[in-house]
Amino acid sequence: MLQIYTGDGKGKTTAVFGLAMRSAGHGYKVRIIQFMKGSTYSGELLSAAKLGIEVYQFGRTCPYAAMIKGGFMNCQRCGECWIGGQEITDIDRKIIDMAWIFTRDTVDAGQHDLVILDEILNALRRNLLTLDALILWLQGIPKDTEIVLTGRNAPLELIEMADLVSEVKKIKHPYPEVKARRGIEY
Numbered sequence: 444m445l446q447i448y449t450g451d452g453k454g455k456t457t458a459v460f461g462l463a464m465r466s467a468g469h470g471y472k473v474r475i476i477q478f479m480k481g482s483t484y485s486g487e488l489l490s491a492a493k494l495g496i497e498v499y500q501f502g503r504t505c506p507y508a509a510m511i512k513g514g515f516m517n518c519q520r521c522g523e524c525w526i527g528g529q530e531i532t533d534i535d536r537k538i539i540d541m542a543w544i545f546t547r548d549t550v551d552a553g554q555h556d557l558v559i560l561d562e563i564l565n566a567l568r569r570n571l572l573t574l575d576a577l578i579l580w581l582q583g584i585p586k587d588t589e590i591v592l593t594g595r596n597a598p599l600e601l602i603e604m605a606d607l608v609s610e611v612k613k614i615k616h617p618y619p620e621v622k623a624r625r626g627i628e629y
Contacts, residue, residue, distance in 0.1 A: 444589050444606040449564060449597035452611035453628075459559045459591050460487045466589075467494045468513075474499070474549055474590035478542050478566045478594075479526040481505060483629045484512035493540075495503050497555075501542035511629075518623040531569060540572040547580060550588060557589045564594025569594060574598055 446462075448455040463473045474497040479503030505524035510516045526535045549558055565570045577597050578600060584590055592601065602608050623629055 445584070445604060446592070446607040446609075447564075447597050447601060447605045448591065448593045448609050448611060449602075450609075450611035451595055452613035452614070453616060454559055454611045456612070458609070459561060459593055460491065462591065463491065463496045463557065463559060464494060466557045467496050470515075472554060473497065473557045473559070474555045474573060475559040475561055476542060476546050476549065476563075477501065477561040478539060479569075479571075480524065482518070482524040482629060483508045483524075484575070486626055499542075499545065501538050501545070503538075518629050520623055523575040526566075526569075526571075531571070535609045536587055539566050542566075545575075550584060550590075553585065553588075555588065556591060557591070557618050559591040560593070562594045563592050566594075567592070567597055567598065574600060575602070578604065 448458050459475070463475060466473050475491065476584065477500045478500065479502050481500050481504045483505065488498055503524050503526055505511065505518075505522075507516060507519060508524075511518055522529060526538065544562075546558070546560060549555060563572065563577070567574055567577065581590065581601075581604065592605075597608065
């Protein structure tokens with residue numbers, strides 16, 4: 444099946460990490476490929492590693508990751524770990540190309556029951572990947588592989604194609620008054 448988690452609210456990545464935990468708990472082989480993200484200090488990455496969930500990040504690296512991971516400082520919300528936080532560069536394009544190749548190779552190898560493509564919809568929105576290429580690829584996915592897409596503004600074509608679509612809607616959020624909190628937002 445094809446699942447999509449979209450919307451402007453907080454919780455899309457959190458939801459798919461929950462799904463990954465559930466699948467891993469039943470012995471399924473899970474791989475999460477994060478497009479545009481590079482914040483290696485996020486708590487979900489530490490938990491995923493303990494559960495044998497593979498997570499690959501294709502984004503920029505946080506300059507403070509070691510200090511944040513060690514608990515010496517909190518996320519500064521500088522956007523350095525997020526492709527799209529600033530102007531898109533040629534290196535960003537190459538990184539997303541690598542993520543796309545890695546995604547296709549992952550599914551072609553046929554070794555994973557669940558493949559989560561976190562923030563791939565944002566890569567589409569930023570024109571780092573084409574909708575036509577994604578749709579064509581999705582049409583050829585083996586029936587025994589569950590694919591999950593996340594990100595804001597899922598295109599109608601993908602929504603119509605998906606078996607399950609959940610919209611995470613922002614009703615209220617404390618940003619920008621409250622900074623990202625360790626163990627809650629990251």
